[in-house]
Amino acid sequence: MSLVTGVLEPTLTIETQTDFYVSLKMSRQTQVIPKHTRVYEELWHKKIFCDAVLKVEDVEFPVHKIILCGASDFFRAMFVNWGNHSEKNFQLGGVSAEILSLLLEWICNKPAGLLSTDNVQDVILAADMLLLEDLVELSFDFMLSHMSAENCIGIWKFSAVVVSTRIRDAARRFILHNFEQLSVCEEFYDLTAQELLDFIGEDQLNIKNESDVYQAVVRWVNHDHPRRRGEFSQLLAKVRFSQISEDFLQHHIFTNPMMYTDFECVNTVARITPARPRLPAxxxxxxxxxxxxxxxxxxxxxxxxxxxxxxxxxxxxxxxxxxxxxxxxxxxxxxxxxxxxxxxxxxxxxxxxxxxxxxxxxxxxxxxxxxxxxxxxxxxxxxxxxxxxxxxxxxxxxxxxxxxxxxxxxxxxxxxxxxxxxxxxxxxxxxxxxxxxxxxxxxxxxxxxxxxxxxxxxxxxxxxxxxxxxxxxxxxxxxxxxxxxxxxxxxxxxxxxxxxxxxxxxxxxxxxxxxxxxxxxxxxxxxxxxxxxxxxxxxxxxxxxxxxxxxxxxxxxxxxxxxxxxxxxxxxxxxxxxxxxxxxxxxxxxxx
CATH class of the missing domain: 2.120.10.80 (Kelch-type beta propeller)
Known part of the structure; x- marks a missing residue:
């Protein structure tokens, strides 16, 4: 699962991927690493004293129970409560071998280059399942630092899957603040009619001109006109026509053929009444x-x-x-x-x-x-x-x-x-x-x-x-x-x-x-x-x-x-x- 649709570019106000990795590396270099942690790393990499095997798909991962128990309540419950203590082989579902390999490496070594825009969503899902809370939060931070107009809607939708109010609220604010830019991106057309209605109805929607909202609605409907034309009049009701110039109304809205295929569309625009302005950015x-x-x-x-x-x-x-x-x-x-x-x-x-x-x-x-x-x-x-x-x-x-x-x-x-x-x-x-x-x-x-x-x-x-x-x-x-x-x-x-x-x-x-x-x-x-x-x-x-x-x-x-x-x-x-x-x-x- 990929974080992005299209080209990913971090926003100007959030650190870049390179800066993120550098900061992690510097943070790790300045930490005083306990002796037992260095020993665990050596045992992990040399595969010495492994006392269990995790099986995912057709791949086996030799592991140390004590290390995994210290990292996650999930593994502690699996090793202590789900079988006898001498059992060595454990089958895991719900995670790919590639992602589990990354997670095991993070548990023991915390590498700076673990996360990428292509794997971060899969890492979050797996880390959440395995109760690796620190890795979940680190991955959320990475995701936020790489949010852009091209991927913010995908992140917002993903946040509902992992039930993260922090990510969902941040992505929602980003969508509202960058609506004009994202409304021409591919993910914009993945919004449902109700989701689009909710966004364009917000006072916090940041746009230079109210006509931008109207044009975004037209693009969304035309993207799948046969299925979406019935939503047009409902969406128009959220456009604040009283704040659109008369010139734009005459030359772009009143001349749109879609306006005359639905009586409600004509009625919505015909009864233009003063509407409160949106909040400024x-x-x-x-x-x-x-x-x-x-x-x-x-x-x-x-x-x-x-x-x-x-x-x-x-x-x-x-x-x-x-x-x-x-x-x-x-x-x-x-x-x-x-x-x-x-x-x-x-x-x-x-x-x-x-x-x-x-x-x-x-x-x-x-x-x-x-x-x-x-x-x-x-x-x-x-x-x-x-x-x-x-x-x-x-x-x-x-x-x-x-x-x-x-x-x-x-x-x-x-x-x-x-x-x-x-x-x-x-x-x-x-x-x-x-x-x-x-x-x-x-x-x-x-x-x-x-x-x-x-x-x-x-x-x-x-x-x-x-x-x-x-x-x-x-x-x-x-x-x-x-x-x-x-x-x-x-x-x-x-x-x-x-x-x-x-x-x-x-x-x-x-x-x-x-x-x-x-x-x-x-x-x-x-x-x-x-x-x-x-x-x-x-x-x-x-x-x-x-x-x-x-x-x-x-x-x-x-x-x-x-x-x-x-x-x-x-x-x-x-x-x-x-x-x-x-x-x-x-x-x-x-x-x-």
Whole structure:
């Protein structure tokens, strides 16, 4: 039995097969192996003192009863309870000779290369039957580390056979999160109508456009049209047509011949009513800032599918502004900043699963107006103001060691700068050096621990916001020393040049920025006259900015980050039941 249908490629977020084997090998090498275990291995390989024979198919396996009894209650029961103690020959069913050979080798030697994508399901079934619980869990971990769009449905179905809620839940989350990719894979067509209904009815289904759901349904029906056409109208009822563009409805749905072979299909689409949006795959958090003359601890979460902000503030955290914030390993880290009294060198971690704050190791330096970014699983903090002077120093936090380390200083002193990562390097631009607003930009290579100046921006920018978007570094807004800016430019690493793009609707400096749902979002800031709460987004395909829902709290000196992949994502969105009630109310109003 094979784990995959088609080509297997591990996902980017889970370790590869090679890494998995290496980690097992390293783990084994660092273990202190007891003397008796080494003796057992020697006896096993030399077949000395074997006192039983396991027979599977036509193959015999000489074994040591004492070793197998220590490894499994199944073998203990077989040798102790199922016959007299002098019996040597035992017949095993339900497992192949090839798989039993692997399992016996694992019991004695725990080899790193035991599992493969072709044998892991058979190993799990046999190990489960023989009560080798550690091997079952190891195999489950291997299976999860190799889950992909091509095989996740097969893993999900397999989990029902072995009754593993851990695997089933993980595979289900993977299916919902990667529905668009897997809906064009061969395994997709193995879903039953009821299984497909359940998936497309979920709020957690992650899709860019609701039209993708409709197209997936059409592909599934057409794969076996004679047998499945009767399911079409039932599946259509789960498609949220009110969130599909009128153009797509007119040119792709209303023109589909299948729509007119079943009255229920026509009726389903004809009575389009408002439907609640699905849960977003990612959430934008706007954290802290300066509001009403004081710093704030407010955290608002932007739900782009519902185009609304909700307040998710945890009042355990003290207010801070001019800080940095990043998302890493399921937590948000807030770094540095200022509370009107103190310039912080502290770092605080918000565990998004428990919604609790934790104190983390402090930085070497106090840093207000800081630039912070994540690269290769580490947090980099650069520049800032310590209450006395603008800094060119930089440092990095490694979660594995839970420590900060100094790295090479920048070429320029920079506070109120902004940074982003691209192709394994950090790019920082603009800022203020204590004397003038900067136009310069530079690049850090962690491989060489060196900063290199790059082509300056076209204008000076302090309080600028930088972000990576489609292989470009975008420098947005800021203050040029005279006025607040709404201009935007992007940096091409291949040509080492900056190019202008469409300007924002609103002038702003010291605002939040992030990429979400393939758009650049900006929120808050200072517009030259007042602190603002408005937000807007940029679409590179149309080179235009458009307004989005305003935050509830007006503030500047905030910082934004995007969170994703949480099991409790719904905690950071507007409740869908509330949206259902709102939609029903709107529908009732229209009907009256």
């Amino acid at each position: 990612a959430i934008l958090l706007a954290i802290g800032g300066w509001s009403g003359g004081d710093p704030t601890n407010c955290i608002e979460a932007y739900d782009y599918n519902a185009d609304c902000w909700i307040n998710v503030t945890n009042n355990e955290e003290r207010p801070r502004a001019y800080h940095g914030s990043v998302f890493l390993n399921g937590s948000v880290y807030c770094v540095g900043g200022f509370d009107r009294i103190e310039h912080f060198n502290s770092m605080r971690r918000l565990d998004l699963a428990t919604r609790t704050w934790h104190e983390m190791p402090p930085m070497y330096s106090r840093r207000c107006y800081i630039s912070v970014v994540v690269l290769n699983g580490c947090i980099y903090a650069m520049g800032g103001y310590n209450g006395t002077r603008r800094q060119n120093t930089a440092e990095v936090y490694n979660p594995q060691t839970n420590q900060w380390s100094l790295i090479a200083p920048m070429n320029e002193q920079r506070s109120d700068a902004s940074c982003a990562t691209l192709n394994g390097k950090i790019y920082i631009c603009g800022g203020f050096n204590g004397t003038e607003v900067l136009q310069t930009a530079e690049c850090y290579d962690p491989q060489t621990n060196e900063w290199t100046m790059i082509t300056p921006m076209t204008v000076r920018r302090s309080g600028v916001a930088a972000v990576t978007y489609h292989n470009r570094i975008y420098a947005v807004g800021g203050f040029d020393g005279v006025e607040r800016l709404r201009s935007v430019e992007c940096y091409n690493t291949r040509t080492n040049s900056w190019q202008p793009v469409a300007s924002m609707i609103t002038t702003r400096s010291n605002f939040g920025i992030e990429v979400l749902n393939d758009r650049i979002f900006v929120a808050g800031g200072y517009n030259g006259f007042t602190t603002t709460y408005n937000a807007e987004s940029y679409d590179r395909l149309t080179d235009t900015w458009s307004d989005v829902c305003d935050m509830d709290v007006f503030r500047s000196a905030l910082n934004c980050c995007v969170i994703y992949g949480l099991t409790n994502m719904a905690d950071y969105t507007i409740p869908r039941d509330a949206l259902t009630a709102f939609v029903s109310y709107d529908t009732d109003e229209e009907s009256t």
